[in-house]
Amino acid sequence: MIDLRSDTVTKPTPEMLSAMMSAPIGDDVFGEDPSINALQEKAALLFGMEDALFCPSGTMTNQIAISAHVGALEEIIVEKESHIYQYEGGGIFHNSRASVKLVDGENGKMTAEQVKSSINPDDIHKPVSVLVSLENTTNRGGGNIYSLSELKEIKKVVDENGLKLHLDGARVFNAIVEGDYSESDLGSIFDSISICLSKGLGCPVGSLLLGSKQFIRKARRIRKVLGGGMRQAGFLAQAGIYALDNHIERLKEDHLLAKAFESLLQEYSFIEKVIPVKTNIVIFHLKDSIDPQEFLSYLKSKEVLAVHFGEQAIRFVTHLDLATDTLKRVQSALNEFN
Numbered sequence: 464m465i466d467l468r469s470d471t472v473t474k475p476t477p478e479m480l481s482a483m484m485s486a487p488i489g490d491d492v493f494g495e496d497p498s499i500n501a502l503q504e505k506a507a508l509l510f511g512m513e514d515a516l517f518c519p520s521g522t523m524t525n526q527i528a529i530s531a532h533v534g535a536l537e538e539i540i541v542e543k544e545s546h547i548y549q550y551e552g553g554g555i556f557h558n559s560r561a562s563v564k565l566v567d568g569e570n571g572k573m574t575a576e577q578v579k580s581s582i583n584p585d586d587i588h589k590p591v592s593v594l595v596s597l598e599n600t601t602n603r604g605g606g607n608i609y610s611l612s613e614l615k616e617i618k619k620v621v622d623e624n625g626l627k628l629h630l631d632g633a634r635v636f637n638a639i640v641e642g643d644y645s646e647s648d649l650g651s652i653f654d655s656i657s658i659c660l661s662k663g664l665g666c667p668v669g670s671l672l673l674g675s676k677q678f679i680r681k682a683r684r685i686r687k688v689l690g691g692g693m694r695q696a697g698f699l700a701q702a703g704i705y706a707l708d709n710h711i712e713r714l715k716e717d718h719l720l721a722k723a724f725e726s727l728l729q730e731y732s733f734i735e736k737v738i739p740v741k742t743n744i745v746i747f748h749l750k751d752s753i754d755p756q757e758f759l760s761y762l763k764s765k766e767v768l769a770v771h772f773g774e775q776a777i778r779f780v781t782h783l784d785l786a787t788d789t790l791k792r793v794q795s796a797l798n799e800f801n
């Protein structure tokens with residue numbers, strides 16, 4: 464099977480597995496897992512932030528960040544396609560009781576101007592605007608990247624209005640290897656950052672939340688009540704350490720393959736359009752005459768898995784478990800379609 468459904472389908476490489484098996488471990492609820500402590504310190508240092516917290520998922524790191532920053536009668540500003548709004552089960556209200564202002568951005572990105580005009584005036588009829596959350600790269604936006612200047616403009620608006628800024632950086636390393644900034648540039652812009660180890664970095668489990676010492680103290684409390692305090696999870700943390708050391712630069716290979724898919728897909732008459740490819744996500748729209756479910760069943764019969772991404776859209780995601788003949792094999796499947 465060629466599994467293009469997500470970059471979460473990857474399994475640990477033999478090298479990652481052997482690193483995991485030799486992990487020193489302890490009880491992390493007592494703060495005594497050396498591998499988790501090392502991973503948290505490593506990630507905090509990398510982003511130039513004070514502290515970090517290892518969690519089971521990116522949904523948890525985002526939801527903890529939101530709960531730590533925002534509460535009842537307050538509001539969070541997010542792009543309408545963002546993961547925290549679309550794919551976290553309504554968790555914003557469930558966990559923090561905050562209200563949400565949705566911004567109609569482009570390919571998952573908001574502009575500083577849009578953020579500015581979304582901030583509520585000091586008016587008792589309105590919730591208090593407290594937090595802005597950005598996604599980089601954007602998932603539903605097709606792996607789109609914020610530039611450093613765009614981030615700085617948003618940061619300026621956020622600061623001028625006394626708000627906080629969170630980054631859903633599930634795929635932030637995909638942005639960093641293509642973008643014009645480093646991890647520490649992002650660390651100096653955001654109040655909190657969530658990163659996923661289980662996406663393109665190829666770990667079986669895990670996300671990290673980064674922020675100030677005080678913020679992470681609060682985050683640790685919230686993780687506990689969500690049931691996210693893990694015990695000897697150092698085996699998983701060791702995979703994260705291995706991935707940060709070995710799997711960041713190679714993301715460029717995933718981007719090259721995604722670019723090759725972009726060119727290939729443009730050749731077929733049954734494809735209406737391909738969203739410009741920036742990183743490892745390829746979203747394309749089928750012509751109205753094609754039933755997306757039939758298209759996916761056909762691909763499956765040819766040993767290719769992909770996902771339906773709303774209306775006529777299909778998503779391919781490239782990742783480190785794809786063989787070198789992936790493009791050729793998908794091409795021959797598409798050539799025989801219809």
Ligand SMILES: *Cc1c(COP(=O)(O)O)cnc(C)c1O
Nearest residue numbers: 520521522523546598602631633
């Ligand atoms: C995958 C993802 C997350 C986190 O998802 P989990 O499955 O909970 O780890 C968060 N944000 C974005 C943009 C994602 O793509």
